[in-house]
Amino acid sequence: MSSATITLPATRPSVLGIFLTEVRYEFVRSLRTRAYSLSVIGFPLVFYLFFGILMNRNQNFHGISVATNMLAGYAVFGAIGASLFGIGVGLAGDLSAGWLELKRASPMPPLAYLLAKCCTAIGFATIIVTSLTIMGITAAGAHITLLQYLQMVALIALGCIPFASMGLVLALVAPFNAAPGIANMIYLPMSFLGGLWMPIEVLPVFLQKFAPVFPTYHLKQLMLGIFHYPNAGSTSVHWLALAIFTALMLLCAGFLFRRREQNS
């Protein structure tokens, strides 16, 4: 190249490269944000320690150990927390601060932003499942094969999507200051009623009948299916329910986003 300032028609940075950078920094940022990382990882682990291990040591329930049943529940609980808070609260913050506008005005591919947040939630969910599995095997004598562990990780990764979609809706509806509160108002009751905190069979019968309304229930039943739990129900019905829930949430988010765009 000569000393003259000639603008070379340089190749555009690859979309994949940008995407990977966004994911990396979103993950690092979330990990450093202790209000997020400590609570999202910490709560499921502490709850599992108390309710899954200390209180129900060596007990069996419908053919599988309570420790395994609860592991499935708290893994789902953790994945939802990571998705709902990561996408819902995180996006609400970026929207209210005007940061998202700055990102959108840049040449960043718009999907990179959302996918980075989604992948980060999946990363956290994987950390949670892995920690719970280690706790279950070492402290509660749960029997989990490598294949079952991998199945759990894959299921949890997919399971983040419906709740990430729900996070999108939350971010577009809730003002930033209210977002964490509203997220908890959805998260905690939905987890309890979906049978994530204790086996669904322990709940009063009318609540058990009500449970299939919640996506949390279906994801947990799919998790239990990995351990051949007799009450897991039909896999296809659970997948369908989650797909419908996701579609509804995405439609809702699309509508809210368009309305927001028209006002901007």
Next chain:
Amino acid sequence: MTELMEAPSTEQQQATETVASLTAVTKRYSNGVLALDNLSLSLHRGQIVALLGPNGAGKSTAVKLMMGLSSPTSGEVRIFGADPRDTATRLRTGVMLQVGRAPEMLRVREHIQIFRGYYPNPMPYADLIKAAGLEGLESRFFGQLSGGQRQRVLFAIALAGDPDLIFLDEPTVGLDIEARRLMWAQIRSLAARGKTVLLTTHYLEEADALAHRIIVINQGRVVCEGTPAEVKSLGAGVSGEAGGPQRGIKIIRCVTTLTAEHLLAMPTVSTVESHGNITVITSAQPEATLREMLALDQTLNSLEVQSPALEDAFLALTKSSN
């Protein structure tokens, strides 16, 4: 259509080459608010243009339209002859917005590197740090920075892609004098390298010091546009009864026994105000006015003659368009 990118321009070509334009743009929000009303403006290569106007004048709407963050109700927005939403356009523009909060747990270095990664020919990292005055702050988390330091990071982000067109929304808010001067110098050197800068600011001093051209907008319309000197004289003209563009308007301050009625009767005087014992006179032909006043009042003293400040012009212009 001429190829804008490659042609090595002479000075003259530079001044006429249109980089960005709004043509008869009207923007009505869905809540019925009319933000821009048949507004047209254009930015030329190598120029620093300041967009001035009171809050709610439509400045940020105009900027958002040019950044492709919003679309006009009617009219046309072109950046480098293309749609502002095209990625090819975005690769050549840089933006500094008023951002309440950037992700706080990322370091200054990381923020800048993320944005550099979006562009094919980013500005060298060390140059960016120097241009934005961020030496020594590179390892800090964004959340640890002061308001002025945050502004400088956002400035570096705007320049990350070495863009040809830069939008700066209130760039020096919260900066101390030294940092403001540094940023001014950077903005001037951008223009000297043939970059185009659109700046919105509330600091009239800043527009006066930096801009080649000032566009005053109010209620979604261009009130006037011109060099800082032209805008000043226009403003002084508007504040008098005659209106119209007049050069050479001056403000005369003195202690005089002449009455306001007497002064206003002089054909060259457009306004008279008194502040305590000081009389303030706006005159289109200050020499003639002064000759007459000095002849009539032997006791006239404490005389000062000033060019109208941009602030006065701005207030007069936006007031008269209401």
